[in-house]
Amino acid sequence: MSRLSAGSVINADLLTLLPEPAREPAVQAMAERVHEAAERKLIFMVSADGEERARQAAEHLTRHLSDSGLFARLEARRNQSLLSSLGSFYFPYRFQLLSPPTREELKAGRQETFERRVLSRYLNPLGGLNSDLIAADPLLVLPDFLASLAPKSATNLGLDEGYLTVREADRSHILVLGELASSPFSMQLQDTLSSRLANIRAQLSESYPGTTLALAGVFPHAAAGTIAARQEVSTVGVGSLLGVMLLFVIVFRSLRPFFFAALTVIVGCIGGFAVCLAVFGQVHLMTLVFGASLVGISVDYALHYFCERLALDDTASSALVVRRVFSGITLGLVTSIVGFVGILVAPFPGLREMAVFSSVGLTCAWLCVVVLYPVVPQAIPQQGNAALRWAAAYGRFWERGGRHTVWVVVLLLILSALACLRLLPLDDFRLLQTRNPHVQEEEERVRSLLGQDYASQFFLIFAEDQTALLEREEDLIDDLAPLLQDGSLADLTALSRFVPSPGRQSENRELLRLLLTPQSTLFPNLIETVGLPGGAREAFASALDESEASPPLTLEAWLTSPVSEPFRHLWLGTEDQAASVVTLSGVQDVAALEAIAEGRDGVAFVDRIGDFSEIFSSYRNQTFWLTIVSYVVVALLLVWRYGLKGAASVIAVPLAAALVAFGSLGLLAEPISLFNVMALLLVLGIGVDYGIFFREARGVRAATLLAVAMSAATTVLAFGLLSASSTMAVHSFGLTLLIGIAAAFLLSPLSAVVFPPTLSLATAGAGHEPS
Amino acid sequence: MQILSRAMVLLFLLVAPRAEADTSQEDLFAAMSERLEHQGLLRSTFRQERSLQILQRPLRSSGRMVLREGEGILWLVEEPHAVAYLIRSGEVLEWEGEGAPRRIAMASVPAFRLLTEMFLAALAGNPVALQEGFRAEKLSADEGWRLRLTPRSDELAGLIASLEIAGDRYVEEVHLQEVKGDAVTFHFSDFSTEPTDLDATEESYFAQ
Numbered sequence: 005m006s007r008l009s010a011g012s013v014i015n016a017d018l019l020t021l022l023p024e025p026a027r028e029p030a031v032q033a034m035a036e037r038v039h040e041a042a043e044r045k046l047i048f049m050v051s052a053d054g055e056e057r058a059r060q061a062a063e064h065l066t067r068h069l070s071d072s073g074l075f076a077r078l079e080a081r082r083n084q085s086l087l088s089s090l091g092s093f094y095f096p097y098r099f100q101l102l103s104p105p106t107r108e109e110l111k112a113g114r115q116e117t118f119e120r121r122v123l124s125r126y127l128n129p130l131g132g133l134n135s136d137l138i139a140a141d142p143l144l145v146l147p148d149f150l151a152s153l154a155p156k157s158a159t160n161l162g163l164d165e166g167y168l169t170v171r172e173a174d175r176s177h178i179l180v181l182g183e184l185a186s187s188p189f190s191m192q193l194q195d196t197l198s199s200r201l202a203n204i205r206a207q208l209s210e211s212y213p214g215t216t217l218a219l220a221g222v223f224p225h226a227a228a229g230t231i232a233a234r235q236e237v238s239t240v241g242v243g244s245l246l247g248v249m250l251l252f253v254i255v256f257r258s259l260r261p262f263f264f265a266a267l268t269v270i271v272g273c274i275g276g277f278a279v280c281l282a283v284f285g286q287v288h289l290m291t292l293v294f295g296a297s298l299v300g301i302s303v304d305y306a307l308h309y310f311c312e313r314l315a316l317d318d319t320a321s322s323a324l325v326v327r328r329v330f331s332g333i334t335l336g337l338v339t340s341i342v343g344f345v346g347i348l349v350a351p352f353p354g355l356r357e358m359a360v361f362s363s364v365g366l367t368c369a370w371l372c373v374v375v376l377y378p379v380v381p382q383a384i385p386q387q388g389n390a391a392l393r394w395a396a397a398y399g400r401f402w403e404r405g406g407r408h409t410v411w412v413v414v415l416l417l418i419l420s421a422l423a424c425l426r427l428l429p430l431d432d433f434r435l436l437q438t439r440n441p442h443v444q445e446e447e448e449r450v451r452s453l454l455g456q457d458y459a460s461q462f463f464l465i466f467a468e469d470q471t472a473l474l475e476r477e478e479d480l481i482d483d484l485a486p487l488l489q490d491g492s493l494a495d496l497t498a499l500s501r502f503v504p505s506p507g508r509q510s511e512n513r514e515l516l517r518l519l520l521t522p523q524s525t526l527f528p529n530l531i532e533t534v535g536l537p538g539g540a541r542e543a544f545a546s547a548l549d550e551s552e553a554s555p556p557l558t559l560e561a562w563l564t565s566p567v568s569e570p571f572r573h574l575w576l577g578t579e580d581q582a583a584s585v586v587t588l589s590g591v592q593d594v595a596a597l598e599a600i601a602e603g604r605d606g607v608a609f610v611d612r613i614g615d616f617s618e619i620f621s622s623y624r625n626q627t628f629w630l631t632i633v634s635y636v637v638v639a640l641l642l643v644w645r646y647g648l649k650g651a652a653s654v655i656a657v658p659l660a661a662a663l664v665a666f667g668s669l670g671l672l673a674e675p676i677s678l679f680n681v682m683a684l685l686l687v688l689g690i691g692v693d694y695g696i697f698f699r700e701a702r703g704v705r706a707a708t709l710l711a712v713a714m715s716a717a718t719t720v721l722a723f724g725l726l727s728a729s730s731t732m733a734v735h736s737f738g739l740t741l742l743i744g745i746a747a748a749f750l751l752s753p754l755s756a757v758v759f760p761p762t763l764s765l766a767t768a769g770a771g772h773e774p775s
Numbered sequence: 776m777q778i779l780s781r782a783m784v785l786l787f788l789l790v791a792p793r794a795e796a797d798t799s800q801e802d803l804f805a806a807m808s809e810r811l812e813h814q815g816l817l818r819s820t821f822r823q824e825r826s827l828q829i830l831q832r833p834l835r836s837s838g839r840m841v842l843r844e845g846e847g848i849l850w851l852v853e854e855p856h857a858v859a860y861l862i863r864s865g866e867v868l869e870w871e872g873e874g875a876p877r878r879i880a881m882a883s884v885p886a887f888r889l890l891t892e893m894f895l896a897a898l899a900g901n902p903v904a905l906q907e908g909f910r911a912e913k914l915s916a917d918e919g920w921r922l923r924l925t926p927r928s929d930e931l932a933g934l935i936a937s938l939e940i941a942g943d944r945y946v947e948e949v950h951l952q953e954v955k956g957d958a959v960t961f962h963f964s965d966f967s968t969e970p971t972d973l974d975a976t977e978e979s980y981f982a983q
Contacts, residue, residue: 105877117872120856120858120871120872121871123855123856123858124856124858124869124871126825126834127823127834127836127852127855127856127858128860128867128869129823129850129860129862129894129959129961130860130862130867130891130894133825133827133957134827134953134955134957135827135828135829135830135955135956135957136955138827138829138830139829151879154879173845531831533855533856534830534834535830535831535832535833535834536830536831537829537830537831538831
């Protein structure tokens with residue numbers, strides 16, 4: 005219980021509902037590490053009219069957040085000496101480091117091109133040239149290499165006195181980069197950070213008027229998602245509770261049945277929650293959302309009891325009423341559980357939780373009706389019940405219509421089947437995202453100023469030691485070069501860009517040595533055009549020899565130097581294994597990247613969005629087949645009870661409802677995802693119940709019709725509210741159920757009209773012979 | 776005449792306390808800005824002379840430039856070797872020979888960024904940008920005006936001894952003197968503000 009109050013048993017990360025992609029465990033663990041690190045990044049953008057004000061506001065923000073313990077790293081101002089030491093760090097190794105285009109030119113022997121490029125560097129009005137640099141590096145290969153390390157995307161981002169600044173005509177923006185200490189999905193972190201940020205926003209607008217704060221990262225989305233889910237839990241919970249209460253009062257003119265029904269539901273929910281907690285150790289927020297809609301299902305048993313009671317006279321004992329509905333609700337429970345067990349078989353963590361919650365909850369509610377109701381005397385006002393009369397009227401419509409009604413239904417089904425042809429699948433990651441326009445807008449504002457777009461795809465590289473790792477990376481990057489060239493990949497960031505492998509370093513030096521051969525005209529030409537000192541060539545030769553004697557630049561040296569600070573996350577190695585990540589930006593062709601990683605030793609391509617799409621589409625298919633299997637199992641169960649014809653008429657109700665639901669989705673141009681198919685399973689469970697209730701009642705009885713109508717109304721109340729969810733998945737689920745259940749209710753008399761039970765309407769209340 | 780009298784006042788104020796000195800600074804920059812004709816588009820020819828102590832002789836180049844306010848500078852070197860640069864805040868693009876430009880992002884190289892902004896500010900006569908980093912001093916000029924700027928921050932003062940800007944209606948000369956003795960001078964002439972639109976070739980550079 006203490007865990008419950010601390011909020012640690014309720015999980016809000018939607019992705020934990022999904023199974024892990026099939027991948028080697030070590031690779032998957034490494035990929036998770038990269039994802040988690042990325043998820044923890046949080047960018048703040050403080051904007052103001054003047055740079056000074058923006059800086060002050062950024063400092064204020066950092067001051068008021070850094071003592072919270074929520075951040076592993078948060079700094080408004082960078083140590084600037086870091087960047088200026090970049091040059092001095094690489095300086096001793098300058099003849100071993102070549103930018104990719106320079107390396108290409110020299111390797112291909114295009115010395116004239118190389119010469120023209122050197123000349124261009126001298127003619128650049130902003131060359132940053134000085135005598136010291138030229139004395140040490142007359143070909144300016146070091147500035148060329150350093151420039152190649154900068155990200156390629158055009159960006160206005162600059163470092164001003166240590167502040168990451170973007171200057172626009174009338175506004176200055178300061179970026180503060182943070183790294184959260186724990187997952188952005190931790191509800192505890194969300195609560196604390198959200199309230200702190202709200203305070204800071206208020207303080208900023210008070211102390212620094214005109215400043216704005218915008219956030220980018222996973223955190224704002226996760227926090228907005230939690231708030232939305234929480235709101236949905238309470239809206240769905242309270243909304244359906246109020247709706248059901250109103251319905252009870254109208255129909256039964258007494259609150260007594262409502263309290264009993266509420267008790268039944270509460271017993272169900274507590275049972276489901278407790279067992280879930282015991283089995284899984286935690287309950288997902290989404291399970292609670294779906295669980296809240298359990299109200300709509302378990303209340304059916306209570307409803308059935310009270311409607312039966314309404315149809316019987318006052319003298320009937322509670323025990324008799326329970327006996328009369330027992331077979332109906334028991335069969336209903338069994339078929340519902342069969343439906344949920346179908347989900348349970350699927351290796352889908354989130355669905356399993358929901359299936360357990362629902363099965364246990366329903367069983368508890370059933371027990372409540374069967375055990376508790378008979379011992380409690382209940383009386384409800386009976387005279388002139390309007391609801392019962394309306395139900396009788398709808399019942400007569402079916403009984404009179406007879407076969408004609410059936411033809412109308414057949415026509416409806418044909419139209420629905422046609423509309424189903426319009427259905428399009430959606431297996432996108434977006435299904436699980438809450439669409440919060442405000443959060444989205446802030447994020448886009450920051451990203452557009454940042455000008456960087458890190459792809460969710462990346463490569464993982466593994467090797468036994470650092471040298472082998474760097475070589476593997478270089479091989480991979482060489483093969484990626486054509487993609488970089490034709491623009492299907494904008495840029496990549498890799499360790500070997502900062503520290504070439506030892507082999508490549510000596511290769512680079514040998515490439516420079518080619519410029520010293522007697523045939524090479526490079527130095528004579530540069531002495532002529534630029535005015536390099538006469539002894540430039542000899543000086544360069546001896547500098548090359550000198551560099552050869554000294555050891556190459558090692559990854560170790562780079563990793564321990566402050567210059568690697570912004571890129572150290574690329575290194576994932578441990579003591580016994582070298583590993584790294586190659587991050588990408590501007591990915592246009594995922595398949596090409598996948599193909600390049602294919603069959604390569606120690607290289608894995610990870611595409612999280614692709615993983616999810618694959619998971620969604622494969623589970624959409626699996627769930628679809630599971631649904632069919634469930635329908636078959638339920639049908640067999642019904643055959644055992646009602647015979648072939650009876651089973652056909654009962655199963656016709658959920659089948660027709662499912663067809664109408666999907667047809668309507670087709671008409672509404674709603675995409676079909678896993679979550680619509682999941683809803684079909686529930687339509688089966690509930691629709692079969694309706695059929696059974698009619699079959700057991702042996703005719704279109706007003707009491708049955710009323711019970712089914714109320715059950716449908718309560719379910720629709722609950723799921724109708726889910727369809728208003730801002731999360732696509734919940735919306736799809738809710739909408740499918742909304743339509744499916746409404747259709748199941750309207751079509752439920754089918755089970756009494758198609759192949760009517762042989763015992764006919766001897767005990768039926770409405771008393772009309774079927775045609 | 777008005778400029779001159781104001782400059783006299785300013786010179787007088789230079790010996791006044793620091794607070795006032797700062798206003799005088801503002802006025803100096805403002806005066807320069809006021810004198811300059813701000814055009815959306817300005818074309819001129821340039822001569823660049825880079826005097827580096829290590830080189831046998833100054834490195835000279837010349838060509839044409841297009842200054843587009845708020846966008847950047849297109850720098851077309853014709854002599855001694857055809858090469859084009861597009862300089863804008865954040866990056867320099869270089870066209871050498873055929874094909875796509877080489878993009879040199881400068882965000883991560885502070886000194887480079889500083890240099891670019893200084894260059895853009897000096898050519899466009901953008902006083903605000905210069906005012907942040909420099910203290911101004913008015914020098915005598917035969918015609919027009921001449922300002923000597925010295926860096927405010929120690930960081931910059933370690934590299935740059937002075938930046939002189941001279942001109943009349945347009946910036947005609949920029950001279951950057953480094954602490955270690957290297958220097959670069961730009962001369963601009965043949966100014967024209969017509970046509971007011973970029974031609975197709977120029978457009979293709981700016982569109983990158």
